[in-house]
Amino acid sequence: MSLTQALLGLLALEPASGYELSKEFERDLGRYAWYASHTSIYPELIRMTGRGLVEVTGEGARRSRTYEVTDKGREELRKWLLSPPDLGRVRNEQVLRMFLLDALEPADALILLRRFAEGMEQGAATLAELRVRHDEKAPTGRDGLGVLAAEYGLRQYEAMRGWALWAIERLERTPEA
Amino acid sequence: MSLTQALLGLLALEPASGYELSKEFERDLGRYAWYASHTSIYPELIRMTGRGLVEVTGEGARRSRTYEVTDKGREELRKWLLSPPDLGRVRNEQVLRMFLLDALEPADALILLRRFAEGMEQGAATLAELRVRHDEKAPTGRDGLGVLAAEYGLRQYEAMRGWALWAIERLERTPEA
DNA sequence: CACTACATGTAAACTGTTACATGATTCA
DNA sequence: TGAATCATGTAACAGTTTACATGTAGTG
Numbered sequence: 017m018s019l020t021q022a023l024l025g026l027l028a029l030e031p032a033s034g035y036e037l038s039k040e041f042e043r044d045l046g047r048y049a050w051y052a053s054h055t056s057i058y059p060e061l062i063r064m065t066g067r068g069l070v071e072v073t074g075e076g077a078r079r080s081r082t083y084e085v086t087d088k089g090r091e092e093l094r095k096w097l098l099s100p101p102d103l104g105r106v107r108n109e110q111v112l113r114m115f116l117l118d119a120l121e122p123a124d125a126l127i128l129l130r131r132f133a134e135g136m137e138q139g140a141a142t143l144a145e146l147r148v149r150h151d152e153k154a155p156t157g158r159d160g161l162g163v164l165a166a167e168y169g170l171r172q173y174e175a176m177r178g179w180a181l182w183a184i185e186r187l188e189r190t191p192e193a
Numbered sequence: 194m195s196l197t198q199a200l201l202g203l204l205a206l207e208p209a210s211g212y213e214l215s216k217e218f219e220r221d222l223g224r225y226a227w228y229a230s231h232t233s234i235y236p237e238l239i240r241m242t243g244r245g246l247v248e249v250t251g252e253g254a255r256r257s258r259t260y261e262v263t264d265k266g267r268e269e270l271r272k273w274l275l276s277p278p279d280l281g282r283v284r285n286e287q288v289l290r291m292f293l294l295d296a297l298e299p300a301d302a303l304i305l306l307r308r309f310a311e312g313m314e315q316g317a318a319t320l321a322e323l324r325v326r327h328d329e330k331a332p333t334g335r336d337g338l339g340v341l342a343a344e345y346g347l348r349q350y351e352a353m354r355g356w357a358l359w360a361i362e363r364l365e366r367t368p369e370a
Numbered sequence: 371c372a373c374t375a376c377a378t379g380t381a382a383a384c385t386g387t388t389a390c391a392t393g394a395t396t397c398a
Numbered sequence: 399t400g401a402a403t404c405a406t407g408t409a410a411c412a413g414t415t416t417a418c419a420t421g422t423a424g425t426g
Contacts, residue, residue, distance in 0.1 A: 025293030116202030
């Protein structure tokens with residue numbers, strides 16, 4: 017189960033509470049890589065504590081508990097990251113819709129493609145803006161997820177938008193074929 | 194549950210048996226959009242038959258059954274495709290690994306990134322070759338999943354490879370920061 | 371005739387989601 | 399003080415995977 021590894025990885029970057037982790041999943045991580053809800057995160061953290069992969073190192077306001085990775089956890093994470101990945105088995109509903117376009121009549125397919133392209137454009141614009149604001153604040157230095165994720169997302173959005181535009185043009189050129 | 198819609202979509206493109214559908218999921222579809230195993234497909238087809246979304250229209254050798262979408266199924270598919278998608282919640286283990294790079298020491302991260310870039314390059318090469326072979330065989334015309342999926346995959350691979358190369362350069366320039 | 375690919379299925383175990391629930395702190 | 403956000407959790411249900419099971423047709 018990759019939820020374990022995702023939590024291990026996030027905590028290796030920076031100690032955090034379950035709540036903070038769940039916010040991470042709702043933002044960048046959940047949009048591009050891995051989504052998880054808080055109802056799966058809290059029980060999993062408890063299980064991982066039992067396995068000695070993480071530990072509670074502090075308690076804050078509102079009963080919040082800060083978790084940190086143990087040495088054992090860090091080792092397990094490294095082992096997982098460096099082990100050969102099994103073949104990509106993906107689940108992405110947005111993309112599934114695009115793959116089923118041919119089941120629609122061309123007019124409907126064009127509607128969907130245009131909507132998709134627009135969505136990608138907006139996503140790219142949002143990320144580009146975030147990146148500019150970030151560069152202004154912290155022109156150098158490493159900051160974990162942020163920069164790498166933003167760049168990844170940007171390129172991803174642009175690639176999908178480019179594909180959608182290509183598909184639109186192709187569909188318009190050969191309405192039936 | 195998008196498995197229903199995925200099956201509906203594939204069958205709308207072309208009638209098929211459960212076995213053929215499962216092959217589809219093992220190939221392009223499962224790699225970019227949606228994966229499903231045969232053990233979930235067969236029961237789901239039976240459920241969908243019960244709901245009147247698909248029907249068995251032929252029996253072939255080795256007890257194989259060919260399914261087709263009914264009008265009701267086609268309607269449900271169209272409704273789903275044109276309905277506003279809920280926000281993208283993605284699960285992609287490969288990408289998760291890339292997002293957790295900073296949890297590794299730079300040397301390990303570089304190993305992973307190089308391996309990733311190479312994998313993307315190979316994927317792109319395989320698809321490009323497939324496309325050439327396809328163009329030779331059928332220079333025009335629509336053929337369902339093939340062309341759209343191949344182009345999508347190609348752009349996806351290239352975008353991820355580009356990102357990885359960018360990340361490698363970035364890491365090499367600022368080994369610690 | 372043995373092996374591989376075709377073709378379908380069931381059941382238990384596991385994982386994840388939805389709905390529900392509770393309390394703490396901050397801010398207008 | 400009421401609303402919003404922080405912060406954590408449980409339980410029933412839905413969905414998926416893993417392991418097991420069975421038989422058929424073609425190929426060397």
